[in-house]
Amino acid sequence: MSEARRHALAVSTALLTLLGTAAPAVAAGAPTLVQAPLAHHGGGLRNSTSGNWSGYAATGNKFTSVNASWVQPSVSCTGADTWSSFWVGLDGDGSSTVEQTGTEADCSGGSPVYSAWYEMYPAYPVNFSNAVRPGDHFTASVTTNGSGSFTLTLADTTAGWKRTVNKTLRGAALASAEVIAEAPSSSTGVLPLSDFHSVSFTGAGANGRSLGGFTPDAITMASGGVTRAATSGLSGGSSFSVTWKHS
Structure with missing residues (x-):
C-alpha cells in the first residue's frame, strides 16, 4: 500500500461536520449519520485495521460492480445508543466517494x-x-456503466420486497469494491458499535468474479488498541463473517 493511499483513507472532519447539519437520522433520537469512507487504516496491504470498517475491500482494478448477500443480524441493546450497518459498495477505500446500499441495526x-x-x-x-x-x-448490488450512472439494488428475499435506485455521480474513482460491516459516523466522529453478534456474508463478488479473485484486503475494526469487530477468513473466495467484539 502506498503512503498516498494510507493518508487518503482518513475521513474529513470538516465534511462530517457539514453532513451533521442536514443528514437524516436512521434511528429515532439518534445523531445524524453517515456511512463514511474507510477511516483509519493500518497494518499490511492484505490484513489491515480500520476505525469504522470490518470486512473485505478489493483494490487494484477499475470496479464497475459489487454484490453480496447476508442475513440481517439482531442486536442486543443496553441503555446505550449504538449503531451498526452492513453493506456493499464501490469506492471509499482511498477515495472520497462511496456508492453503497445496505441495512442498519x-x-x-x-x-x-x-x-x-x-x-x-x-x-x-x-x-x-x-x-x-x-x-x-x-x-445487494451496486453497478455502474463506468461513466457516472449507478444502479443500487437491495432486496429482502424473506419479506419479498426489492428497491432499485438509479443515480448519477460524475468523477467516481471506481477504485475499490467492498463488502463491509461498519460503525457509522456523525459530526463527532465514529459512533459506538451495536452488539450485532455476528453477520455472515455470502456470494461476495465484483466485476462478475468472486471477491477473492482480487486478493482483497481483510479489514479488522479496531481503535485505541481495542478490537471492535473481527473479520474471518474468506471461504471459497466469496463467504466470510464479521463478529462483534466491543462497542
Missing part, C-alpha cells in the same frame, strides 16, 4: 431499530420505508 433508548438505506457519499443517506427484521435474507 441500531439501539435507540434501549430498543432495537432496524432499517435499510442507500447512500451516494458525500451526499446524505436515504432510508427506505420497507420494514427490516432480524433473520431476513438480503441481497
Whole structure:
C-alpha cells in the first residue's frame, strides 16, 4: 500500500461536520449519520485495521460492480445508543466517494431499530420505508456503466420486497469494491458499535468474479488498541463473517 493511499483513507472532519447539519437520522433520537469512507487504516496491504470498517475491500482494478448477500443480524441493546450497518459498495477505500446500499441495526433508548438505506457519499443517506427484521435474507448490488450512472439494488428475499435506485455521480474513482460491516459516523466522529453478534456474508463478488479473485484486503475494526469487530477468513473466495467484539 502506498503512503498516498494510507493518508487518503482518513475521513474529513470538516465534511462530517457539514453532513451533521442536514443528514437524516436512521434511528429515532439518534445523531445524524453517515456511512463514511474507510477511516483509519493500518497494518499490511492484505490484513489491515480500520476505525469504522470490518470486512473485505478489493483494490487494484477499475470496479464497475459489487454484490453480496447476508442475513440481517439482531442486536442486543443496553441503555446505550449504538449503531451498526452492513453493506456493499464501490469506492471509499482511498477515495472520497462511496456508492453503497445496505441495512442498519441500531439501539435507540434501549430498543432495537432496524432499517435499510442507500447512500451516494458525500451526499446524505436515504432510508427506505420497507420494514427490516432480524433473520431476513438480503441481497445487494451496486453497478455502474463506468461513466457516472449507478444502479443500487437491495432486496429482502424473506419479506419479498426489492428497491432499485438509479443515480448519477460524475468523477467516481471506481477504485475499490467492498463488502463491509461498519460503525457509522456523525459530526463527532465514529459512533459506538451495536452488539450485532455476528453477520455472515455470502456470494461476495465484483466485476462478475468472486471477491477473492482480487486478493482483497481483510479489514479488522479496531481503535485505541481495542478490537471492535473481527473479520474471518474468506471461504471459497466469496463467504466470510464479521463478529462483534466491543462497542
